[in-house]
Amino acid sequence: MRMDDERESRNVDDRRASSGRSGRGLPSMGTMMMLWPILKPLLRSKFGMLVIGAGVVAYMMGYNPLSLLGMGGSSVSRPVDKVKDEKQAVFIKKVLASTEDVWKKQLRGYREPVMVLYRGSTRSGCGHASAQMGPFYCPADQKVYLDLGFFDELAKRHGAPGDFAQAYVLAHEIGHHIQNLQGTLAQVQKAKQSWGGSSKKANALQVKVELQADCYAGVWANLAHKQFNILEPGDVEEALRAASSIGDDTLQKQAGGAVRPDAFTHGSSKQRLEWFRRGLKSGDLRQCNTFG
DSSP states (O other), X not given: OOOTTSOOOSOEEEOTTTOOSSOOOOOOXXXXXXXXXXXXXXXXXXXXXXXXXXXXXXXXXXXXXXXXXXXXXXXXXXXXXXXXXXXXXHHHHHHHHHHHHHHHHHSTTOXXXXXXXXXXXXXXXXXXXXXXXXXXXXXXXXXXXXXXXXXXXXXXXXXXOSHXXXXXXXXXXXXXXXXXXXXXXXXXXXXXXXXXXXXXXXXXXXXXXXXHHHHHHHHXXXXXXXXXXXXXXXXXXXXXXXXXXXXXHHHHHHTTSOOOGGGOSSOOHHHHHHHHHHXXXXXXXXXXXXXX
């Protein structure tokens, strides 16, 4: 990506020096929903309850129990390459500025979100945030939370390196911010609550939310290139690899389990590719109606 001459966003809360891995609060509701397919069968036996208890103790001590199941990142703190870390921070701040410039032109009254950079763990308006959760958007405080170490996971574990792959990840989270401003997230949450304990329906609706955010990320890429000429050969392929590598079916296979479409919360690799491509090709938010 050609970002050398672009500005850095000022809407950044940099907590990298103050955040860490020592101790944790209770996991957020979003985290519990993600873990429910794993926890549910364990609750049916005494052994399973012991496993859950051990996992809770590990979580509170700052370790990632999902690493034992082949999910999530390592709980061991690694030395930070400060030069590389700062270079990534500058880059992602420029990507954030690009989203601000694009969406202010496209959406009347657009309110810019804040990006929180942290290491290991921090607090968010949606509860505890940890590196193992990956980047996420919190509608309660309208902030995107990002541990830059996720980009190493994206490159090494998921086989999706490259600066535009990183830009896609942030653009996806900004897509959730747009959904929040449009009232989409509130409507989805209301629908989920009305269904009570139907996780299958809730998961299917959440997939639509995530695919729309993928489409919005594609729209941003289209418009940002027209406005700033940022794309270079190979960039689009980087984003497509990233979208494909974090599809639910791909992640389930990597975790050693069977593919369970009813447990999808983000969409299959094919779906994520299709909706990102749709936004990228059209550059039109109206083409991103995943709910129709």
